[in-house]
Structures are given as structure tokens and as C-alpha cells.
Amino acid sequence: MEIQKLNWAGVKLISNGKTILIDAAEDFSYYKPVLGDAVEQVMQFSDHVQADYILFTHMHLDHFDKGVIRKCLKKEGKLIVYKGLEAVVRKILDEVEIIVLDLNETFTENNMTFKPVFAMDGVGEIQSSWIVDDGETKIFHGGDTIWHNQFWKLGKENKDIDYAFLPVNGVVVNFEIIGLEYSPVPASLNLKEAFAAAHLLHAEKLVPIHYGLFAHEKCYIPQLFDENDLKKVSEEIGQEYMVLKDGEVLTEA
Template sequence: MEIQKLNWAGIKLISQDKIILIDAVEDFSYYKPVLGDAVENLIEFSEEIRADYILFTHLHLDHFDQGVIKKCLKKDGKLIVYSGLESFVRKYAGEVEMIVLDLNEIFTEHNITFKPVFAMDGVGEIQSSWIVEDESTKVFHGGDTIWHNQFWKLGKENPNIDYAFLPVNGVVVNFEIIGLEYSPVPASLNLKEAFAAAHLLHARYLVPIHYGLFAHKKCYIPQLFDDGDLRKTSEEVGQGYLILKDGEMLTEGYS
């Protein structure tokens, strides 16, 4: 399996000559009032990628991009959707073929297995994490989940995870502009929580996502960290990690 980090929380997987996108977003403009401007140039990928499968963890527009579905999904491609989101997704997906799965239900095609598992959204909306596995590699994608009590169970029920892509910015959000009362409690995993979650998942590596690209002094306030914090937390928790920059490719065999 080949793995490429895309913008923000997005990743591209290539397995069995099939392309899989998870939380792939190119257009963040809808959320500019609360996220602010991207601090780095965004990757433009929709003209180049033709995906066989597209998955997303939830419908926040920094994880769910309708434009990517329209531009990137092959004519015979499939959306793979957690059943809790099915009714919402059908409003946007048109005639696209859709595979709908309950939590822990498995769909396998071309020797690639897809499985939605429990996640918890920071503002109470529907979310799942995804496990995608081929003959050589198992990937866990956690969207922007917060800390929850199912990481122990997920680790026991899903052995041999190689890469756990987890949010790390521990962001405090003030979304009163869209009717949500302010809370000082982070709405995604912070760095230490992400390392602990990856450890409970028994993942070979934590791969941080959902950090660094956006901040808004009033509406979207992330926790900041540096390379020293990464090394220190890794040692404290006993969890390996690797950093993929946006656009960077990881070919299986990393050690």
C-alpha cells in the first residue's frame, strides 16, 4: 500500500491499483469565517486523481468536500459511507454508487477491506473512524475524533494496525456564529491524547493529522507544539510516530 498525506486530514491510499481517498478536501473556503486562511499553500489534486473509493469520517466541510466527489470519483467508483450518515450523504451524492456500512461491518473488494468503527465528534455530530486494510497494511483514520472510552476495545478488536492517522491540534472552538455555545474543552484530540489513543490501538506509528494549517484567534484556537513536544510525548507514552507533510508520500516498508 502506498500512502500520501493530502490537505489537513486527507489521505490518499493506493492498493491493488485502486485509489482510495479519505477526508480529502481541496476547497476550504466555506469555513474561512471560522478557520481563517490556510497558513500554507493548499494542494490542488482534483485534476490528477481519479478515485475508485471515497470515504469520509463526517460531514464537516473540512473533511467532506462535494467537489472532490464530483471531480475525483470514477464513473464506476463507489462512496463507502457509515450508515449513520447515509440519509445526509444521499442529498449530495446524486446517482453515485454507495456502499453503506454499520459500525464494525466489513466490505471487501479487490482484496481491500473497509470498516467503520466508533468515533466521537467534538460538537455532538455523527462521526465514524475508518479502518482500511489490504494484504500488507492496515490503516486507521480518526477524522477529528475526541478522546473516548472505546480506544481500548478498538485496539483489542482490530489488531496489527500499522498507521493511526489521528488529529492532534486539541482545538478549542467558538462557533457561536453558527449557534453553538462556547466551550473551553477541546473539540479534537490533543497531542498527548493522540499518542495515547495510538498506543491503545497498538499502532506501529501515530501519523498526526488535522493540525498546523488553520487557526483563528477567536473561533478556532489550536494547541501548538513543536518537534521537541513530539519526541517527549512519544517517549512518555511509548508510542512511535512519523510526520508526513502535506503532499508527502509514504511507501510501505518504512522503518
């Protein structure tokens, strides 16, 4: 399996000649009032990527980019959707083939298996995490989940996870602009929580996602960290990790 990190939480997988996109987004303009401007160049990939399968963890527009889906999904491609999101997705994208899966239900095709599993969204929206397995490499993608009590169970029920892609920015949000009261409690995993979650998932390595690209002094305040923090928490938890920059390809998988 070839793994490439895209923007923010996006990941591209290539296996058995098939391309899979998860949480692939390149247009963040809708959220500029709360996310602010990207602090670095946003990677543009949709012009040269054709996907056989597209997955997303939830409907927030920094994870669900309908423009990318319409542009990148092959004519014969499949949008794989968690059942809890089926109704709203069909209203937006009724022209594409949709495979609907309930939590822990699997879909297997071209020697690849896809499975949505439990997650908790930071502001109460419907969200799932995803497990993708090609028989040689198994990845877990956690969108922007918060800490929850199912990581132990997920680790027991899903053996041999190689890479856990988990959010690490522990962001505090103030979304009063869209009617949500302020809360000082982080709306995504922070660094220590992500390492602990990867450890409970028995993942060979944590791959941090959902950090670094956005910050807004009033509305979107992320936890900041550096390489020393990564090393310190890794040693403390006993969990290995690997940092992939946007656009970087992991070929050892």
C-alpha cells in the same frame, strides 16, 4: 500500499492498482469565517486523482468536500458511507454508487477491506473512524475525533494496525456564529491524547493529521507544538510516530 498525506486530514491510498481517498478536501472557503485563511499553500490534487473508493469520517466541510467527490470518483467508483450519514449523503450525492456500512460492518473488494468504527465528534455531529486493510498494511483514520472510552476496545478487536492517522491539534472552538455556545474543552484530540489513542490501538506508528493549516484567534484556537513536543510525548507514552507533510508519500507501507 502507497500512502500520501493530503491537506489537513486527507489521505490518499494506492493498493492493488486501486486508489482510495479518505477525508480528502481542497476547498475550505466555506469555513473561512471560523477557520481563517490557510497559513500555507493548500494542496490541489483533484485535477489528477481518480479514485476507485472515497470515504469520509463526517460531514464537516473540511472533511467532506463534495466537489472533490464529484471530480475525483471514477464513474464506476464507490462512495463508502457510514450508515448514520446515509440519508444526508444521498440528498447531496444521489448520482454516485454508495456502499453503506454500519459500525464494525465490513466491505471487501479487490483484496481490500473497509470498516467504519466508533468515533466521537467534538460538537456532537455523527462521525465514524475508518479502518482500511489490504492484507499487508492496515491503517486507522480518526477524522477529528475527540477522546473516548472505546480506544481500548478498538485496539483489542482490530489487531495489527500499522498506521493510526489521528488529529493532534486539540482545538478549542468558539462557534457562536453558528449557534454553538463556547466551550474551553478541546473539540479534537490533543497531542498527548493522540499518542495515547495510537498506543491503545497498538498501532505501529502514529501519523499526526488535522493540524497546522488553520487557526483563528476568536473561533478556532489550536494547541501548538513542535518537534521537541512530539519527541517528548512519544517517549512518555512509548508510542512511535511519523510526520508526513502535505503531499508527502510514504512508500514503506
